[in-house]
Amino acid sequence: MKLSQRGEYALRALLVLGMNHGPGVVRIRDIAQQQNIPRRFLEQILNDLKSAGFVVSKRGVAGGYRLQRGPEEISLADIIRHLEGPLAPVGCVSVNYYQRCSCPDEGKCAIRSVMQEVRDAIVGVLEGVSVAHLCDRVRDLQGPLENPLDYVI
Amino acid sequence: MKLSQRGEYALRALLVLGMNHGPGVVRIRDIAQQQNIPRRFLEQILNDLKSAGFVVSKRGVAGGYRLQRGPEEISLADIIRHLEGPLAPVGCVSVNYYQRCSCPDEGKCAIRSVMQEVRDAIVGVLEGVSVAHLCDRVRDLQGPLENPLDYVI
């Protein structure tokens, strides 16, 4: 698993939305400014996250985005799987994006058995962390702030 | 970390060399045939593994390749690092290929702290497996064979 720029931007955007989760929406422009993401590119990314069902949008003057489900219900594994494809280092050990490889017998492939362990290790971490957990980490890492709006991601 | 075709070929080639480790050398052509790797491409790969010090070559008629160090001394982490670059999913948590990212304070970046865990999980597996371990796995997975030359990787 390797996180592309696009993937990192997506995570950051979702984290902003997680931190501001509520009835209201957040504008693309604000996310882009706060996180230093090219606005046009972020539009594209959020659109993608929308068709994948992670966020919903509101159009027009007071428009913007918010999370579709609660932040506890969105795991990083889900997000990254959607953005980058398989979490596994090779297709033949991927559960969600399995692809047969060229070796004659997968059950007897030593390399595959190691990659299986790598996959499990990666998935183990990423399934266990939700957007809500990320938000908790932000708060823990920042420590107590005077102004609660004055955080950084 | 994602394993490219090239990376997978390299691992397979090193595993063949591990299984045949000894004073003699193995020809490119034999590795290519046994593992179904395009010969010219494998030449390129082995050349790279040679300049990286994983293997040594012997030229001329009875030429070929063998591992430079013993198979116990070569970890998959080393090999993959050389072939694919960072094991970490993002540069800012990579130890060997560190690259600063754009976030204002790495120490307070929640995404980074998760990626750190992912990196550690990946490295944990890959540092622990050497080419010799891989060879053991091949033998374990194949079970007892009548003809000891009749194995598959």
Next chain:
DNA sequence: AGTATACTTGACTAAATTAGTCGGGATTAT
């Protein structure tokens, strides 16, 4: 009703990476 603000859609581009191929040169056992 009109207008400014925001999201929407789809096409477009430049640069980097990936998976090879190819020709010809250098070495060495026989």
Next chain:
DNA sequence: ATAATCCCGACTAATTTAGTCAAGTATACT
């Protein structure tokens, strides 16, 4: 000598990545 084998650098086609851009649609506000 010569045939087998590694060595080296250049070349290519397809894919992915990181964006940009223009024009369209919905909505709040006056």
